Amino acid sequence: MTTTAPDTRGCEAVFDAALAADERIEPRDWMPDAYRATLVRQMAQHAHSEIIGMQPEANWITRAPSLRRKAILMAKVQDEAGHGLYLYSAAETLGTGRDELLDKLHSGRQKYSSIFNYPTLTWADVGAIGWLVDGAAITNQVPLCRCSYGPYARAMVRICKEESFHQRQGYELLLTLSRGTEAQHAMAQDAVNRWWWPSLMMFGPPDDESAHSAQSMAWKIKRHSNDELRRRFVDICVPQAESLGLTLPDPDLRWNEESGHHDFGPIDWDEFHEVLRGNGPCNDQRIGQRRRAHEEGAWVREAAAAHARKHGGTAREAQV
Amino acid sequence: MTSADWPLWEVFVRSRRGLSHTHAGSLHAPDAAMALRNARDLYTRRSEGVSIWVVPSAEITASSPDEKDPFFAPAADKPYRHPTFYDIPEGVRHL
Amino acid sequence: MTTTPQGAPSASAPEATAPQSGSAVPVGAALALGDDALVLSHRLGEWAGHAPVLEEEVALANIALDLLGQARVLLSLVGDEDELAYLREERAFRNVQLVEQPNGDFAHTIARQLYFSTYQELLYGRLAAGDGPFAPLARKAVKEVAYHRDHAEQWTLRLGDGTEESHRRMQTALTALWRCTGELFEPVDGLGLDTAALHEGWLALVSRTVEQAGLTLPTGPRSDGWSAGAGRQGIHTEPFGRMLAEMQHLHRSHPGASW
Numbered sequence: 165m166t167t168t169a170p171d172t173r174g175c176e177a178v179f180d181a182a183l184a185a186d187e188r189i190e191p192r193d194w195m196p197d198a199y200r201a202t203l204v205r206q207m208a209q210h211a212h213s214e215i216i217g218m219q220p221e222a223n224w225i226t227r228a229p230s231l232r233r234k235a236i237l238m239a240k241v242q243d244e245a246g247h248g249l250y251l252y253s254a255a256e257t258l259g260t261g262r263d264e265l266l267d268k269l270h271s272g273r274q275k276y277s278s279i280f281n282y283p284t285l286t287w288a289d290v291g292a293i294g295w296l297v298d299g300a301a302i303t304n305q306v307p308l309c310r311c312s313y314g315p316y317a318r319a320m321v322r323i324c325k326e327e328s329f330h331q332r333q334g335y336e337l338l339l340t341l342s343r344g345t346e347a348q349h350a351m352a353q354d355a356v357n358r359w360w361w362p363s364l365m366m367f368g369p370p371d372d373e374s375a376h377s378a379q380s381m382a383w384k385i386k387r388h389s390n391d392e393l394r395r396r397f398v399d400i401c402v403p404q405a406e407s408l409g410l411t412l413p414d415p416d417l418r419w420n421e422e423s424g425h426h427d428f429g430p431i432d433w434d435e436f437h438e439v440l441r442g443n444g445p446c447n448d449q450r451i452g453q454r455r456r457a458h459e460e461g462a463w464v465r466e467a468a469a470a471h472a473r474k475h476g477g478t479a480r481e482a483q484v
Numbered sequence: 485m486t487s488a489d490w491p492l493w494e495v496f497v498r499s500r501r502g503l504s505h506t507h508a509g510s511l512h513a514p515d516a517a518m519a520l521r522n523a524r525d526l527y528t529r530r531s532e533g534v535s536i537w538v539v540p541s542a543e544i545t546a547s548s549p550d551e552k553d554p555f556f557a558p559a560a561d562k563p564y565r566h567p568t569f570y571d572i573p574e575g576v577r578h579l
Numbered sequence: 580m581t582t583t584p585q586g587a588p589s590a591s592a593p594e595a596t597a598p599q600s601g602s603a604v605p606v607g608a609a610l611a612l613g614d615d616a617l618v619l620s621h622r623l624g625e626w627a628g629h630a631p632v633l634e635e636e637v638a639l640a641n642i643a644l645d646l647l648g649q650a651r652v653l654l655s656l657v658g659d660e661d662e663l664a665y666l667r668e669e670r671a672f673r674n675v676q677l678v679e680q681p682n683g684d685f686a687h688t689i690a691r692q693l694y695f696s697t698y699q700e701l702l703y704g705r706l707a708a709g710d711g712p713f714a715p716l717a718r719k720a721v722k723e724v725a726y727h728r729d730h731a732e733q734w735t736l737r738l739g740d741g742t743e744e745s746h747r748r749m750q751t752a753l754t755a756l757w758r759c760t761g762e763l764f765e766p767v768d769g770l771g772l773d774t775a776a777l778h779e780g781w782l783a784l785v786s787r788t789v790e791q792a793g794l795t796l797p798t799g800p801r802s803d804g805w806s807a808g809a810g811r812q813g814i815h816t817e818p819f820g821r822m823l824a825e826m827q828h829l830h831r832s833h834p835g836a837s838w
Contacts, residue, residue: 461631
C-alpha cells in the first residue's frame with residue numbers, strides 16, 4: 165500500500181505543508197511510518213471499543229423493562245456494531261485488514277477502552293453508560309471529526325451524527341428513574357456513583373504522563389489534551405446532574421471562580437492502570453465472549469466463502 | 485489468513501433520486517449479493533439511501549498520488565473552462 | 580408510549596385487557612400476531628454481541644427491531660403494550676412455538692427465520708390486500724418481512740451449499756424445527772384466512788429454497804398432538820418460561836413504576 169517515494173524529504177515537506185494548511189491526509193498520500201502506525205493503533209482501539217462496548221449494554225436487552233426501552237437499546241447496541249464497522253473500514257484504508265485487527269484484539273495485543281471492563285449491574289447502568297460514558301466519548305470524538313486523517317475524520321462525522329441519540333436516551337432513562345419510585349431513584353444514584361470515576365478515566369492519563377499525546381497533537385490526530393477534555397466534560401456534567409436530581413460522588417467537586425472551571429477530587433490512577441493491565445472486573449469475560457463469538461462463527465464465515473468460490477463469487481483467498 | 489476471510493467491498497450510496505452515488509465506506513462480504521445486503525443494513529439504517537453500489541475494493545484502479553502533478557496539474561491552468569473566466573457586461577441576464 | 584400500569588401485576592389473561600370499546604380488532608388474532616413478533620424479536624435480540632460476523636450483528640438487529648415495531652403496533656391495538664408483554668403469564672401468550680425455540684447455532688436461527696418469515700410474508704401479504712383492522716400494519720410490515728425472508732434464503736443457500744459442516748448443520752436445523760411448522764397453518768380466529776392456500780404457498784417457497792441449497796425438505800410429523808401445535812392455545816415449551824422470566828422480571832419487580 166505504501167508508495168515508497170524516492171525522495172522522502174520532499175514527501176515529508178508535502179505532508180507537513182498539508183498538516184499546516186489543515187488539509188486532510190488521504191490513504192494513498194505519503195505519510196511518516198509513525199503517523200500511520202499511530203493512526204492504525206488508535207482507529208483499531210476505537211473500533212474494538214465499539215465492539216466490546218456492545219456487551220455491557222446487550223446484557224440488558226433481554227431484560228429491558230418496557231418495549232420502548234427495549235427498541236431503543238437494541239438500536240443503540242446495533243449502532244455500536246455499525247460504528248465498529250465504520251472504524252475498521254477506516255483502519256483498512258491504511259492496509260491493515262480487519263482480521264488482523266480482530267486477531268490482535270483477541271490475543272490482547274491491542275486494547276479497547278477500559279470503561280467496558282466494568283459490569284452493568286442494574287438497569288440504571290444502561291442510563292449511566294448513555295449519559296456518562298457516551299457523553300465522555302462524544303467529548304473525545306467531536307474534535308476527531310477534524311482529525312487530519314480523512315477516512316478517520318469522515319467516520320467520526322458519521323458516528324457523531326448517529327450518536328447524538330445515545331447520550332440523550334441515557335439521560336432520559338436516568339431522569340425517569342430519578343423521578344420515579346424511591347427504589348428507582350436509588351438505582352439511578354447507585355449507577356452514577358459507580359460510573360462517574362471510570363468515565364473521568366476515559367480521557368486517559370494526565371497530560372504529563374500521556375505517552376502519545378504531544379506527537380498526536382502535532383499531527384492533528386488529536387486536537388485537545390486529555391486534561392482539557394476531562395475538565396470540559398466535568399463542567400458539562402455538573403449542571404446536568406443537578407437537573408437529574410442526582411449527585412456526583414466527589415466531595416471535592418466545586419466551582420472555581422478563578423479558573424472558570426470545576427475543581428474535582430483526585431482520580432484513582434492505580435485503579436485505572438490495574439484495569440488496563442487486565443485486572444478489571446470484566447476483562448476476561450469481555451474478551452472471552454468476543455473470542456467465543458468469533459470462533460463459533462468461523463464455520464459460518466467459511467461456509468459463505470466456500471459458497472462464493474463455488475459459484476464464481478468474489479470471495480478470494482485472503483484478499484483483504 | 486484462512487479460507488474464512490471475506491473480501492473487502494467499497495460501498496456507494498445514492499442518498500436520493502437526482503444525486504449521484506457517493507462513497508460511504510467499506511465492508512466485508514463473501515460475495516456481491518451479500519455485500520449489497522450488508523451495505524443496506526449498515527449504511528442505510530437511517531434511510532440514508534435509495535440505491536447502493538458495491539464494488540470489490542481490489543477492483544478499483546486509483547490514480548497514484550505520485551502522479552498527482554502530471555495527472556491533475558494541467559487542469560489547473562485552464563481557467564477558460566470555468567464560467568467566471570469571462571467578463572460579461574452588467575445587466576446581461578440568463579447567461 | 581411509556582406505560583404506567585396500575586397496581587399489582589394482575590393481567591394474567593389476554594381477556595383481562597379488553598380492547599377499546601367499539602374496536603373491531605379481534606383480540607385473539609392481535610395477540611397471536613403480536614406475540615409471534617414480540618417473542619421472535621426477543622430471541623433475535625439474544626444474538627447481540629454473539630453473531631458470527633459483525634455485518635450479521637447489524638442484520639439480525641435490523642430484523643429484531645422490525646419485529647419489535649410490529650409487536651408494539653399489534654399489542655397496542657388491543658391494550659397497553661407493556662402490560663401485555665410484561666404482565667401476562669406464560670399460558671396467556673398466543674405465539675406459535677416456532678418463534679420461542681432457543682437460538683441454537685446460526686443454522687437453527689436461519690432455519691427458524693426461513694420457516695417463519697416465509698409464513699409471515701404470505702400472511703401479511705394477504706392481510707394487506709384486505710381492509711380488515713390489520714391491513715394498515717400489514718401493508719408496512721410486508722416489506723420488512725420480505726427482506727427478512729430474503730435474508731433467511733440467502734443464508735440457507737450459503738449454509739446448505741457451503742462446506743460439509745455447514746450443510747450438515749443446516750440440514751439438522753431444518754429437520755429439528757420442522758415439527759414446529761404445522762402450527763403456522765392452524766386457523767386463527769378473526770383473521771379469516773384460507774390456511775390451506777397459505778400452506779401451499781409456503782411449502783412452494785420453502786421447498787424451492789431448500790432444494791436450491793442442496794438440502795432436503797424434512798418429512799417428519801409437523802404438529803403431532805399438543806406438543807408442537809398448541810402455542811396459539813397457550814401451551815408453550817419449557818425454554819419459553821425461562822425466556823419470559825428473564826424478559827419480565829425487572830418490570831414486575833417494580834409494580835406500577837414508569838420506565
